[in-house]
Amino acid sequence: MIETKVRVTNRAGLHTRPAAMLVKVASQFDSEIYLERDGFQINAKSIIGVMTLAAEQGCELGLTVEGEDEARAAAAMEELFSSGFGEQ
Amino acid sequence: MMVETTMLKGIAASPGIAIGRAFVLDADQPVDDEERVAPERIAGELSRFNAALESLAAEMKNILELARRESDTVSSIVESQAMIMSDPMLAKAVATRIANGASAESAVAREFDANKAMLYNARDAVIRSRAQDFEHAKERLIAVLRNRTLSHAAGYDSIVVAPTVTPQDMLYFRQTQTLGFITEIGGLNSHACILARDMNIPAVIGIRGAADVIDKDTILIVDGYSGVVVINPDEATLEEYRSKQYRAAEYRQHLGTLIDKPTVTTDGVHVRLLANVDDPSHVDEAMMAGGEGVGLVRSEILLIQHSRYPSVDEQTAWYRDIAERAYPKPVTIRAFDVGSDKFRQGIPHHEDNPALGLRGIRFLLYRQDIFEEQVCAVLRASVHRNVRLMLPMVSMLEELEEARRIVEKCQRNLGAAGIDFDPHLPVGVMIETPAAAMMADMFAKHSDFLSIGTNDLAQYALATDRTNDLVAGIFDALHPAVIKLVRMIVEAADRHQRTVSVCGEMAGHAAATEMLIGLGIRELSVAPRLLLELKQRIINVSYMQCRELEQKLEECTTTQDVYTVLNTINEWRGKDDHYA
Numbered sequence: 001m002i003e004t005k006v007r008v009t010n011r012a013g014l015h016t017r018p019a020a021m022l023v024k025v026a027s028q029f030d031s032e033i034y035l036e037r038d039g040f041q042i043n044a045k046s047i048i049g050v051m052t053l054a055a056e057q058g059c060e061l062g063l064t065v066e067g068e069d070e071a072r073a074a075a076a077m078e079e080l081f082s083s084g085f086g087e088q
Numbered sequence: 089m090m091v092e093t094t095m096l097k098g099i100a101a102s103p104g105i106a107i108g109r110a111f112v113l114d115a116d117q118p119v120d121d122e123e124r125v126a127p128e129r130i131a132g133e134l135s136r137f138n139a140a141l142e143s144l145a146a147e148m149k150n151i152l153e154l155a156r157r158e159s160d161t162v163s164s165i166v167e168s169q170a171m172i173m174s175d176p177m178l179a180k181a182v183a184t185r186i187a188n189g190a191s192a193e194s195a196v197a198r199e200f201d202a203n204k205a206m207l208y209n210a211r212d213a214v215i216r217s218r219a220q221d222f223e224h225a226k227e228r229l230i231a232v233l234r235n236r237t238l239s240h241a242a243g244y245d246s247i248v249v250a251p252t253v254t255p256q257d258m259l260y261f262r263q264t265q266t267l268g269f270i271t272e273i274g275g276l277n278s279h280a281c282i283l284a285r286d287m288n289i290p291a292v293i294g295i296r297g298a299a300d301v302i303d304k305d306t307i308l309i310v311d312g313y314s315g316v317v318v319i320n321p322d323e324a325t326l327e328e329y330r331s332k333q334y335r336a337a338e339y340r341q342h343l344g345t346l347i348d349k350p351t352v353t354t355d356g357v358h359v360r361l362l363a364n365v366d367d368p369s370h371v372d373e374a375m376m377a378g379g380e381g382v383g384l385v386r387s388e389i390l391l392i393q394h395s396r397y398p399s400v401d402e403q404t405a406w407y408r409d410i411a412e413r414a415y416p417k418p419v420t421i422r423a424f425d426v427g428s429d430k431f432r433q434g435i436p437h438h439e440d441n442p443a444l445g446l447r448g449i450r451f452l453l454y455r456q457d458i459f460e461e462q463v464c465a466v467l468r469a470s471v472h473r474n475v476r477l478m479l480p481m482v483s484m485l486e487e488l489e490e491a492r493r494i495v496e497k498c499q500r501n502l503g504a505a506g507i508d509f510d511p512h513l514p515v516g517v518m519i520e521t522p523a524a525a526m527m528a529d530m531f532a533k534h535s536d537f538l539s540i541g542t543n544d545l546a547q548y549a550l551a552t553d554r555t556n557d558l559v560a561g562i563f564d565a566l567h568p569a570v571i572k573l574v575r576m577i578v579e580a581a582d583r584h585q586r587t588v589s590v591c592g593e594m595a596g597h598a599a600a601t602e603m604l605i606g607l608g609i610r611e612l613s614v615a616p617r618l619l620l621e622l623k624q625r626i627i628n629v630s631y632m633q634c635r636e637l638e639q640k641l642e643e644c645t646t647t648q649d650v651y652t653v654l655n656t657i658n659e660w661r662g663k664d665d666h667y668a
């Protein structure tokens with residue numbers, strides 16, 4: 001199991017489109033992927049979960065990945081957050 | 089069965105006239121969300137639910153395909169629905185409810201309703217608006233569980249009458265060439281309205297009880313210009329609307345010969361006709377129709393297209409494309425009018441009253457990072473010196489001054505970086521609050537030009553939300569109070585030799601053209617498709633007549649009076665030259 005922190009750097013926060021991107025990327029992996037904010041944990045493969053996190057720019061989230069491909073999955077998630085979801 | 093001719097009034101949601109047969113979608117039977125099944129039936133319910141999900145997944149794939157052929161707006165709406173329907177967390181939660189003895193339908197209803205409620209309580213308006221997606225997804229899933237025939241079995245000459253229409257329904261209806269839509273609920277910014285306008289299908293919304301009142305196969309007329317629906321029209325009414333439809337088409341053709349004529353009244357007053365533009369391609373349309381420039385670029389469109397704040401480079405490319413297509417004619421770019429009923433990304437928290445909240449210039453000064461990037465992009469697009477910047481929702485001088493300081497700062501930065509821009513970029517103020525109208529003299533003095541946004545000005549002057557069907561009847565931009573404010577603004581602009589344009593709906597309003605000219609407006613900005621109609625009207629009137637009309641309007645005390653005076657115009661005009 002990999003536990004780490006990610007930060008929302010893009011201006012829009014985990015809004016509709018970034019949320020959709022996040023779910024698409026997370027769903028490519030077999031691992032269970034969870035994001036946590038203020039003790040509230042959601043499944044990163046669930047659009048509803050991600051939207052209800054309502055994570056805005058600057059906030060820090062806990063990332064938990066568990067499964068066969070956890071290393072790749074965690075790397076992909078971190079990359080997505082640090083790249084600001086492709087926003088320039 | 090209703091056989092009498094009946095007229096219902098709703099909200100005009102998408103323009104055009106449709107005549108066809110009613111295809112009525114009844115409201116679904118409500119789901120009993122307490123319904124439970126015996127333990128031995130649980131496995132059966134689970135497999136029924138899984139089968140429904142599978143069939144829905146196949147259906148969504150098909151719909152996504154259809155959506156992609158439409159526009160980005162349409163496909164992003166459908167994509168978010170598809171994601172909800174294939175959400176693993178949601179499916180798991182429903183399955184757990186079924187395993188605990190709920191019927192498939194009640195489990196779906198309960199789980200979706202719970203999520204919907206959670207979204208309704210979200211701080212963020214964009215997320216709150218997603219609650220509608222849940223409702224639609226739930227309806228679809230329950231319909232599949234009940235094996236209901238798909239709602240899109242409408243015939244080729246149908247007008248769909250429904251409590252509400254989902255985006256999926258619309259895409260299917262589009263395939264069967266549905267002629268029009270009538271819905272009971274929905275705001276002007278609901279998915280259904282956006283799609284109807286995008287697809288050029290006439291629509292009227294907000295007719296309560298429409299699906300109960302209108303019987304299947306009844307002949308209907310949908311007038312998407314005025315929001316009127318006629319049920320069982322008699323021969324005379326049908327004839328009237330058919331000729332309206334015909335004239336609309338005919339008229340458009342005929343207008344072609346007007347393109348190269350100058351827009352002057354019979355006594356020689358020149359009126360500049362400009363276009364409102366949401367996309368670079370609209371500029372071409374406007375130029376083909378003889379537009380003298382772009383009076384309003386609604387830059388928020390970029391935000392809606394990208395679902396985020398685009399980068400300086402992305403913005404520059406888009407503004408520059410518009411400026412170059414219009415060159416040498418002028419282009420007025422309105423800074424992001426974020427907030428209110430529009431794009432709300434970046435607004436820090438829920439506002440109880442967003443129309444009176446952090447919108448327009450207030451938001452831009454609150455998020456100066458966003459505003460500076462936009463100003464930079466506008467400046468970079470101003471290399472041909474044909475770009476102007478307009479500030480939305482200004483109500484105080486401080487706002488204008490602060491915005492000017494930001495423009496100067498961006499100019500210094502670009503200058504230091506050796507990037508070319510217009511050092512004299514004109515900065516104008518959009519007058520759309522009563523406060524700005526009262527202070528128009530001061531704004532005229534301190535800005536380079538003024539523009540009147542009649543919709544918002546009327547909304548704020550009349551304290552009426554025009555998208556609210558309960559008060560839509562009160563909203564009228566031709567209320568004497570609004571006319572009085574416009575008069576004040578024009579007089580103030582004249583004193584300081586500033587141009588003042590009208591770019592709200594009033595500019596294209598058939599009844600209002602002469603009035604605006606009489607008031608002294610010399611610039612009108614409308615959708616490109618309205619340019620020639622407007623020119624046709626202007627070249628047939630004299631300024632003296634418009635002045636006389638204006639003087640009569642000064643005496644008006646009610647909106648009804650205003651209309652009575654404006655109707656006298658039809659006596660001067662040829663009867664055939666207006667249809668809407």
